[in-house]
Amino acid sequence: MGYILVCDDERSICTMLQIAFQNQGHRVETVTGGEQACRKIDSNLYDVVVTDVRMPVVTGMDVLQHARKVSPDTMVIIITAVDDSTAPIEALNAGAFYYIRKGPKLLEDVMTAANLAMDRSQLRQQNAAFKRDAALHNSLDNIIGESEPMRRLKQTIRTIAATASTVIISGESGTGKELVARAIHTCSPRSGDPFVSVNCGAFPETLLESELFGYVKGAFTGANSNKRGLFELANSGSIFLDEIGEMTLPMQVKLLRVLQERSVRPVGGGQEMPVDVRVIAATNRNLSQMVQEGQFREDLYYRLSVIPVEVPPLRARGEDVVLLANYFLKKFTVQMGRDVLRISPESLRTMKGYDWPGNVRVLENTIERAVAMSNEEELQIELPNSVPSSIPLAAGSGATGIALPQEGIDLERYIADVEKSLLQSALRRSNGVQTRAAELLHLSYRSFRHMMKKYDLN
Ligand SMILES: Nc1ncnc2c1ncn2[C@@H]1O[C@H](COP(=O)(O)OP(=O)(O)OP(=O)(O)O)[C@@H](O)[C@H]1O
Numbered sequence: 001m002g003y004i005l006v007c008d009d010e011r012s013i014c015t016m017l018q019i020a021f022q023n024q025g026h027r028v029e030t031v032t033g034g035e036q037a038c039r040k041i042d043s044n045l046y047d048v049v050v051t052d053v054r055m056p057v058v059t060g061m062d063v064l065q066h067a068r069k070v071s072p073d074t075m076v077i078i079i080t081a082v083d084d085s086t087a088p089i090e091a092l093n094a095g096a097f098y099y100i101r102k103g104p105k106l107l108e109d110v111m112t113a114a115n116l117a118m119d120r121s122q123l124r125q126q127n128a129a130f131k132r133d134a135a136l137h138n139s140l141d142n143i144i145g146e147s148e149p150m151r152r153l154k155q156t157i158r159t160i161a162a163t164a165s166t167v168i169i170s171g172e173s174g175t176g177k178e179l180v181a182r183a184i185h186t187c188s189p190r191s192g193d194p195f196v197s198v199n200c201g202a203f204p205e206t207l208l209e210s211e212l213f214g215y216v217k218g219a220f221t222g223a224n225s226n227k228r229g230l231f232e233l234a235n236s237g238s239i240f241l242d243e244i245g246e247m248t249l250p251m252q253v254k255l256l257r258v259l260q261e262r263s264v265r266p267v268g269g270g271q272e273m274p275v276d277v278r279v280i281a282a283t284n285r286n287l288s289q290m291v292q293e294g295q296f297r298e299d300l301y302y303r304l305s306v307i308p309v310e311v312p313p314l315r316a317r318g319e320d321v322v323l324l325a326n327y328f329l330k331k332f333t334v335q336m337g338r339d340v341l342r343i344s345p346e347s348l349r350t351m352k353g354y355d356w357p358g359n360v361r362v363l364e365n366t367i368e369r370a371v372a373m374s375n376e377e378e379l380q381i382e383l384p385n386s387v388p389s390s391i392p393l394a395a396g397s398g399a400t401g402i403a404l405p406q407e408g409i410d411l412e413r414y415i416a417d418v419e420k421s422l423l424q425s426a427l428r429r430s431n432g433v434q435t436r437a438a439e440l441l442h443l444s445y446r447s448f449r450h451m452m453k454k455y456d457l458n
């Protein structure tokens with residue numbers, strides 16, 4: 001059901017359209033002069049305005065211009081008895097939704113156009129509502145946490161949001177890096193423009209290049225038309241380069257150029273396109289160590305780390321565990337229509353003491369699973385065995401397995417990382433009691449001590 005204004009100095013036309021619209025269940029108002037129409041448009045949010053062109057003093061074109069200015073979401077349909085070949089073009093150029101010649105089919109034409117217009121305007125409104133919702137969803141308030149490190153983090157986000165500087169967000173997997181990146185964008189003056197997110201680890205090198213910078217027709221087999229890159233799509237907004245540590249060295253050179261020149265060159269094209277994009281990068285790898293090992297370019301590292309932001313692991317903010325757990329409890333009970341009321345006190349206690357490999361993501365999954373399985377008012381939480389998620393998994397690997405990265409992997413080093421990380425987790429979990437840690441890893445005390453030495457842990 002729509003809200004429609006009809007304006008025509010011929011009263012019979014007003015009446016005819018009014019009856020037809022009312023029969024379809026729409027709300028209709030009619031006026032017989034352009035001036036009245038403008039006053040109505042000032043104070044009501046019409047979906048559609050249908051107006052005659054030729055009226056004394058204030059014409060239909062004036063009404064159209066007025067509507068475009070004060071109520072851009074309102075669709076204007078122009079009807080006219082005059083046969084003038086340039087008028088329709090003028091009206092459409094001025095932003096009319098439709099232009100209709102008065103004739104025997106007037107009623108039918110107006111009804112069709114108005115219904116089209118209402119669909120369009122509803123779609124727009126839904127879109128706007130969706131955008132507002134999404135903005136709210138990504139805002140700072142959705143970063144749960146009142147611990148000291150989280151307070152500081154939120155303060156940092158507020159401060160840096162105002163600038164256009166490049167940001168690098170580091171932190172373990174699942175700590176909320178993407179959430180932080182979105183909040184930086186949403187709190188920034190760029191929030192009305194796109195936030196484009198790219199997982200740099202998800203593409204092989206050549207594909208990543210054409211994704212980021214676009215390509216021109218004929219750049220490679222299969223490039224049948226020009227395509228804009230994500231940098232261009234993010235213009236005047238922000239681009240989020242997730243898993244930047246997975247970018248190959250040649251790609252790093254190209255990215256560095258973009259950051260320096262503030263322009264991109266599409267693959268196969270000579271023309272540089274200037275772009276105004278704020279770059280927010282994230283990684284769960286230790287970039288400075290990668291720099292030392294020659295896996296990450298030092299110049300790019302310094303370019304990116306204008307403002308470094310560190311998202312602390314969940315185990316360093318134990319007091320937030322309870323807040324987050326209750327937040328997710330509410331989220332999933334609402335989502336699943338469950339009436340679980342609380343998490344049992346002893347579950348909360350163990351959760352606070354847990355070392356949370358996999359961080360907030362694992363906490364979220366844990367609560368989701370518990371809510372789905374539980375029939376009780378009080379939720380008992382079973383903590384996951386921390387094996388696969390605690391391992392610094394290679395790019396592209398999901399919870400189901402470990403993917404072999406594009407460039408291959410140093411298996412021995414990788415296994416060593418896994419061993420060391422599990423040893424550390426076991427020690428944390430056992431509060432440093434080595435016999436207990438050895439048990440957790442199903443190792444003899446002797447082997448355990450041997451590995452402690454090997455990895456220089458104490
Ligand atoms: N402080 C928080 N408050 C509410 N939800 C959070 C918070 N931190 C993380 N989450 C949620 O946890 C999940 C993981 O967060 P996110 O994807 O931002 O992590 P990440 O650091 O990007 O992880 P990865 O390194 O694996 O990509 C998301 O569903 C996110 O909404």
Ligand SMILES: [Mg+2]
Nearest residue numbers: 177178242282
């Ligand atoms: Mg992420």
